[in-house]
Amino acid sequence: MDRKALHKISYGIYIICSKNNDKINGQIANAIFQVSSEPPIIAVSINKKNLTHDCIQKCKLFTISVLSEEAPMKFIGNFGFKSGRDHDKFNDIKYKLSDNKIPIILDYTTAYIELSLINTVDVSTHTIFIGKVIDANILTNDPVMTYEYYHECKGGLSPKTAPTYYKKIDDKIKNKEEKKMDKYDCNVCGYVYDPAKGDPDNGISPGTKFEDLPKEWVCPICGASKEQFEKE
Numbered sequence: 001m002d003r004k005a006l007h008k009i010s011y012g013i014y015i016i017c018s019k020n021n022d023k024i025n026g027q028i029a030n031a032i033f034q035v036s037s038e039p040p041i042i043a044v045s046i047n048k049k050n051l052t053h054d055c056i057q058k059c060k061l062f063t064i065s066v067l068s069e070e071a072p073m074k075f076i077g078n079f080g081f082k083s084g085r086d087h088d089k090f091n092d093i094k095y096k097l098s099d100n101k102i103p104i105i106l107d108y109t110t111a112y113i114e115l116s117l118i119n120t121v122d123v124s125t126h127t128i129f130i131g132k133v134i135d136a137n138i139l140t141n142d143p144v145m146t147y148e149y150y151h152e153c154k155g156g157l158s159p160k161t162a163p164t165y166y167k168k169i170d171d172k173i174k175n176k177e178e179k180k181m182d183k184y185d186c187n188v189c190g191y192v193y194d195p196a197k198g199d200p201d202n203g204i205s206p207g208t209k210f211e212d213l214p215k216e217w218v219c220p221i222c223g224a225s226k227e228q229f230e231k232e
């Protein structure tokens with residue numbers, strides 16, 4: 001079986017927000033689809049381990065913020081690779097609250113949709129939350145970020161809790177076949193430091209060995225320190 005066939009399915013990159021009492025939370029999700037048009041109903045798959053999962057179960061309301069291609073990796077990493085249990089994801093983020101007090105992200109958001117939970121489906125590691133659309137608006141006409149764009153153009157990865165995640169066995173095999181300089185994996189988010197590419201966004205030029213990175217250098221996606229990295 002070639003698991004890469006599953007990568008041929010298209011998705012977008014979204015931030016799902018909800019709340020539990022006064023505690024708001026949001027996370028990246030890609031597995032979303034419209035189930036019916038009259039009434040408009042949308043399904044979202046969320047890992048049971050995620051804080052957002054508990055929030056949606058309790059408050060039965062959630063929003064989807066549709067991200068544009070402009071969204072930087074650091075912004076996505078904040079919502080995708082960190083937990084709201086120990087980190088304030090909304091610090092420095094532009095957002096507003098819906099009439100029901102659910103956050104709607106305004107940074108890099110082309111459109112948002114608010115939903116009221118009408119059903120859930122238990123699917124092993126995940127729950128599919130099915131919601132009826134109660135509000136929706138377009139904010140910009142910027143191109144929407146597809147999952148493919150996230151992977152191909154941004155070098156994005158899937159966290160272990162994503163429904164589309166699987167161990168990058170095929171990639172590791174491919175890397176061994178190529179002439180391998182020492183790449184290092186972030187143990188927190190899975191980001192791969194590739195010396196051939198460096199980290200130009202943070203002033204690290206291509207050709208810089210991992211060993212030569214400054215001590216204060218951190219993972220550009222999740223902010224983990226160098227010690228959290230492991231040689232591939």
Ligand code: FE
Nearest residue numbers: 186189219222
């Ligand atoms: Fe990381």
